[in-house]
Amino acid sequence: MGYTLPEDSLFLGFDSSTQSLKATVLDAKLTIVATETVHFDSELPHYGTKDGVYRDPSGNGRIVSPTLMWVEALDLILDKLTKSKLDFGKIVAVSGSGQQHGSVYWKKGSSAILASLDSKKPLVDQLGDVFSTQDSPIWMDSSTTEQCREIEKAVGGALELSQLTGSRAYERFTGPQIKKIFQTQPEVYKDTERISLVSSFMASLFIGSYASIDETDGSGMNLMDIKQRIWANNVLEATAPGLEEKLGKLAPAHAVAGSIAPYFVHRFHFKESCLVIQWSGDNPNSLAGLTLNTPGDLAISMGTSDTVFGITNDPQPSLEGHVLPNPVDPKCYMVMLCYKNGSLTREDVRNKCAENSWDVFNEYLERTHPLNGGKLGFYYKDHEILPPLPVGTHRYVLDNFTGNSSDNMKAHEVSEFDAPSEVRAIIEGQFLSMRAHAEKFGMPTPPKRIIATGGASTNQSILRSIADVFGCAVYTVQRTDSASLGAALRAAHGWLCDKEGGFIPIAQMYGDKLEKTSLSTKLAMPAGSEDLLAKYTLLMKKRIEIENSL
Numbered sequence: 353m354g355y356t357l358p359e360d361s362l363f364l365g366f367d368s369s370t371q372s373l374k375a376t377v378l379d380a381k382l383t384i385v386a387t388e389t390v391h392f393d394s395e396l397p398h399y400g401t402k403d404g405v406y407r408d409p410s411g412n413g414r415i416v417s418p419t420l421m422w423v424e425a426l427d428l429i430l431d432k433l434t435k436s437k438l439d440f441g442k443i444v445a446v447s448g449s450g451q452q453h454g455s456v457y458w459k460k461g462s463s464a465i466l467a468s469l470d471s472k473k474p475l476v477d478q479l480g481d482v483f484s485t486q487d488s489p490i491w492m493d494s495s496t497t498e499q500c501r502e503i504e505k506a507v508g509g510a511l512e513l514s515q516l517t518g519s520r521a522y523e524r525f526t527g528p529q530i531k532k533i534f535q536t537q538p539e540v541y542k543d544t545e546r547i548s549l550v551s552s553f554m555a556s557l558f559i560g561s562y563a564s565i566d567e568t569d570g571s572g573m574n575l576m577d578i579k580q581r582i583w584a585n586n587v588l589e590a591t592a593p594g595l596e597e598k599l600g601k602l603a604p605a606h607a608v609a610g611s612i613a614p615y616f617v618h619r620f621h622f623k624e625s626c627l628v629i630q631w632s633g634d635n636p637n638s639l640a641g642l643t644l645n646t647p648g649d650l651a652i653s654m655g656t657s658d659t660v661f662g663i664t665n666d667p668q669p670s671l672e673g674h675v676l677p678n679p680v681d682p683k684c685y686m687v688m689l690c691y692k693n694g695s696l697t698r699e700d701v702r703n704k705c706a707e708n709s710w711d712v713f714n715e716y717l718e719r720t721h722p723l724n725g726g727k728l729g730f731y732y733k734d735h736e737i738l739p740p741l742p743v744g745t746h747r748y749v750l751d752n753f754t755g756n757s758s759d760n761m762k763a764h765e766v767s768e769f770d771a772p773s774e775v776r777a778i779i780e781g782q783f784l785s786m787r788a789h790a791e792k793f794g795m796p797t798p799p800k801r802i803i804a805t806g807g808a809s810t811n812q813s814i815l816r817s818i819a820d821v822f823g824c825a826v827y828t829v830q831r832t833d834s835a836s837l838g839a840a841l842r843a844a845h846g847w848l849c850d851k852e853g854g855f856i857p858i859a860q861m862y863g864d865k866l867e868k869t870s871l872s873t874k875l876a877m878p879a880g881s882e883d884l885l886a887k888y889t890l891l892m893k894k895r896i897e898i899e900n901s902l
C-alpha cells in the first residue's frame with residue numbers, strides 16, 4: 353500500500369541540460385501525460401551555440417553557455433506546453449534537473465528584479481541585465497587545473513578533499529570555477545550577490561527569489577561536507593572570500609524551495625498553491641527517474657556526457673569518481689563516474705566513418721565481432737575527465753589477440769582502423785573503460801543488472817555490447833529522457849513529503865504503481881556468455897595498461 357496522490361493532480365518536471373530544455377508531466381498514477389523539448393542550437397539560433405555551448409577557440413579548455421539562452425528556453429517550453437493545452441491549474445508541484453556543476457552569477461540588486469517580474473512580458477525581456485557575467489561556465493570546461501591544485505593543496509591534498517566533499521578537485525566543479533572567476537575577473541565576483549547552480553538558478557526563476565542549492569547537486573562543487581551536508585569552511589576559504597554569503601543555505605533535494613511566483617500564476621495560470629521542489633543535478637534526477645533502489649543495480653546514462661552510477665550505503669570517496677547524497681533518500685548515497693566524450697564524440701565517429709548515418713553506424717557495429725580483433729581506440733574530442741587526458745585520438749592493436757590467457761598481449765599503435773572497426777572501437781572502448789573504473793571505484797561487479805538510459809539506449813547493438821562487456825542483463829525504461837522524468841517524480845515525492853510533514857521513502861509513493869506505468873524497466877538484452885566475459889576481462893586490463901601510458 354503506497355501513499356496516494358490527489359486524483360486530479362499533475363506533476364511537472366524539467367531537465368535543463370547541455371543541448372536542450374525538456375519537460376515531462378506526470379498524472380497522479382505516475383503516467384506520462386505530456387512531454388516537450390526546446391533544442392538550443394536549432395530553436396534559439398540567435399545565441400549561435402554549437403551543441404548548446406561556446407568553445408573558446410584558443411584551445412584553453414574554456415567552455416561556457418549563454419545564461420540568458422536557458423531563460424529564453426523556459427519561455428519557449430512553457431509556451432509550447434500552453435499550446436499543448438496543458439491545464440497548469442492542475443499542477444500541484446514542479447521540480448527540475450540541471451546540468452551539474454554549471455554556475456550562474458546574479459548581479460547585486462537582481463533579487464528585487466526577480467521578485468517583481470511583469471507577467472505581461474517574457475522572462476528574457478526582463479532578465480537581460482541581472483547577471484554579473486553573461487556566460488555560465490559549464491561541466492565541459494577544463495580550464496581550471498591550476499585552481500584545482502590550489503584548492504587541494506589548501507585542504508591537505510586530493511584524497512583529503514575527496515573524503516570531505518565526495519570528489520577530489522575537478523576542473524568542471526563549481527568551486528574551482530568560482531576561484532578562477534575571483535582570480536581572473538575580480539570585478540565580476542565583487543558585483544555578484546548570489547551564485548546559483550543551473551539547478552538552483554532555474555528553481556529561483558520559478559519561486560521569484562534565490563533558491564537554495566540542494567545537498568545533492570551541491571556535492572558537485574568541491575565545497576560541501578558530504579557527511580554533514582553543510583558548506584566546508586576550510587574549502588570555502590581556499591576558494592574565494594565571502595563565498596558562503598553568495599552561496600546561501602543548502603537544502604535537502606526533496607525539500608520545498610518555495611511556492612510558485614506570481615509571474616507564473618498570472619502568465620500561465622498555475623495555482624498559487626503550486627509548490628516548487630528543490631531542483632537538483634541531471635544525474636541524480638536520472639537516478640530517481642530510473643527508480644534505482646537496489647544497491648546491486650548500475651545505471652549507464654549515454655547523453656552528451658556518459659555516466660555510470662549506482663547507490664550505496666557505504667561510500668568510499670577516492671581519487672576517481674564522485675559520491676553524492678541520494679536525492680530521494682537522504683540516508684544513502686549515489687556513486688558516479690563521468691565521461692566528457694559521450695554522444696558528441698560518437699557523432700564525430702559516425703560522421704567521419706559511417707557517412708553521417710546511425711543506420712550505417714549500427715550496421716558496422718552489427719557486422720564487427722565482440723573484442724574487435726584486439727583493436728582498442730581512445731577518442732578524446734574534448735579533454736577527457738576519466739582518465740584526465742587531453743584532446744587526441746589513439747589506436748592500438750593487440751598482436752594475434754584471441755582473448756585466451758595465453759595471448760602475449762603485445763600492443764602496437766596504428767594511425768587508423770577500417771571504418772567498421774573504428775565504430776566498434778569507440779562503443780566497446782567506452783564500456784571497457786566504464787567497467788574497469790567502476791570496479792576500481794568499488795561499484796558492484798558484475799552488477800546484478802544494468803539499466804541503460806539516454807539516446808543511445810534505444811540502440812540494440814549498443815545494449816548487446818554493454819551486456820557482453822559487463823556480463824549482466826541490460827534493462828531500459830520506456831523513456832530515454834530519465835532526468836526530466838525523474839524531476840517530475842521528485843516533484844510528486846517532494847509534494848508528498850511536505851504534505852506528510854516529513855521525509856517519506858519514495859518507494860512508499862510508488863506503492864504498486866511502478867510496474868503499471870512507463871516507469872517500469874524492461875529486459876532489453878540478456879547477459880553475454882561467461883567465456884566472452886573472461887575475454888573482455890583480459891582486453892579490459894590491457895586497455896587500462898595502455899590508458900595509463902597515454
Ligand SMILES: O=C(CO)[C@@H](O)[C@H](O)CF
Pocket residue numbers: 369370450451452453491524572633634635657658659690
Ligand atoms: O559533469 C557531469 C556529471 O559530473 C555531467 O554528467 C553533467 O552533469 C552533464 F550535464
